[in-house]
Amino acid sequence: MCYTLTMDRWIALLAGLLALIVGVLLFWLRGPTPPVAETAPRVFVVEIRDHYFDPPGLSLRPGDRVIWVLKENAQGDGHTVTAYHPSQDRPLRIPPGAPPWNSGLMTQIGQSYSYLFALPGVYDYLCVLHEQQGMVGRVRVGSAASSSATEQGLPAAAQSSIPTVDELSGVVGEAFTAMALLQGIEYLVQQSQTAQALRQLRDFQGVFPQSALAAALGSVREQFENRLSVLEALLNRGAPMSAVTQTVSQAKALLESVAKL
């Protein structure tokens, strides 16, 4: 009797231990609870040309990503994408606390550099080689007001080429941002990220009809919307890159009328 009880206890103890080991193992194998899935950031492409950024300004939401792609380097000396920041030997012209960036010298056509704009505010950046020729850009993130950044302290050529915060808050900023969004869609398709390209396109199609940009496009609005629909159809059926590029160029050309500074 006594022996049987001990035996039962042993079995119970072993079973308990086994359950504990299996539990710990399972927990260990599963790892920590995965974070809530985040949607991928929107991707905007700014083209680096001789000697300007295209488009020169953007109006973004916090968490958006900008990819600068080198498109021209005729003189072979390259370009950089560099934040105005004391660490780059320049005055601070990005929000305090925002990490500065510097692409270093970019010389290969197609080479790219990316930065995620997490904090709201106004960010000014330059090409260290051609700042004096006005090769500067500005990114407005969130609802930064016009008083938050001025052109004071920039070289004369840069002062005339950089969009003001007021311009970026208005329809010019919307046109610039739409251009960069279309270039971003083209870039995503190139990278075989067609699903994200489609999400980004549909997101834009959803807000466009109520935008000041739609009103400002006037007589070419319908043509522009038509290009967006063609682009969506192309992405849906995995059309060749050349067709995507052509449609993006046509849509961008229609934005030119609004984007003139």
Ligand SMILES: [Cu+2]
């Ligand atoms: Cu440059």
